Amino acid sequence: MPEETTGEPRWLDADQQVQWRRYIEGASRLSEALARWHDDHLSVSLSEYEVLVRLSESPGHxxxxxxxxxGLAYSRSRVTHTVRRLEAKGFVARSEAEGDRRGIECTLTPNGFETLEQEAPIHVEGVRRYMVDALDDAELESLGRAMASIARACREDE
Amino acid sequence: MPEETTGEPRWLDADQQVQWRRYIEGASRLSEALARWHDDHLSVSLSEYEVLVRLSESPGHxxxxxxxxxGLAYSRSRVTHTVRRLEAKGFVARSEAEGDRRGIECTLTPNGFETLEQEAPIHVEGVRRYMVDALDDAELESLGRAMASIARACREDE
DNA sequence: GAGAAGTAGTTGAATGTTCAATCAAAGCGT
DNA sequence: ACGCTTTGATTGAACATTCAACTACTTCTC
Structure with a gap:
């Protein structure tokens, strides 16, 4: 609607608008649905869960x-806070990193690992219900590719 | 990894895992990039902006x-808080709805409309930079379709 | 038309994330 | 060796969103 003469304010065409709004609505509904799913069925939030998964995949947990x-594209202070909560729940422990006295090593406790093993299938059930099973293979594949491109565009820009 | 006998805990295969992680990373980077973009270049956050846009599209603003x-898939209290902030900035005004004394009508002020007109191109520039221009037409199209399916799956489930 | 149930909206506390400031240790240049 | 810059991590305040509780009005039902 606004007309301009300076710069080159390339508008979105009708189709691009539609896709953008679909994205916004879908992303917000998905993150809300998944957050509720974790809240109702697991003992950790989605971001806490992601931390546990990464630890479980790392040598020595x-x-x-x-x-x-x-790895998670979280801010440092977010990790600090998240790990503090996980520590309070008894799922991880901190220790000083050797070789660099500034560093802190975060380790999965046996209890944390056990909880993760028990709850991973429930998490997956949520991911299926709200995302994977809502799409066919080709759709999921192209969604993933598109999101990877978006991530790249965001990353490039600092 | 965990083996089970009860239920039918359908795991994610390697490819589904990849797409899921791409989604999670992309979505989080995009929302962060766009939030920063608004913070740096516009006078309203993304969610405040969405409210202004909806008002501008409605008869009588x-x-x-x-x-x-x-319409925005926001909680009622989120709208209350968001509109309060917009009111404090002078971009919207509240008035009682006629015909239903419980209702509140939210209206764009002239200043709010003018600000929206000025800043919309900047918002669009952000959407382009971090999403639209990162994809070709076909990718954008299928992203939108996938997200619409996801939104439907989330909505159906309450 | 009275009581029950539902709808519109607000409120304030709790939560999780970011931001700016801070601190300590490492690395670098000279 | 000495400052300078960078890196690893934490802290606490600020902020946005959710949640539960609440008020006020409307609609339904008998």
Missing amino acids: SMRMSRLAD | SMRMSRLAD
């Missing part, structure tokens, strides 16, 4: 705070 | 709080 932050 | 909530 252990990772540096900063690697956790980088 | 005016909508009931509950229609705003439903």
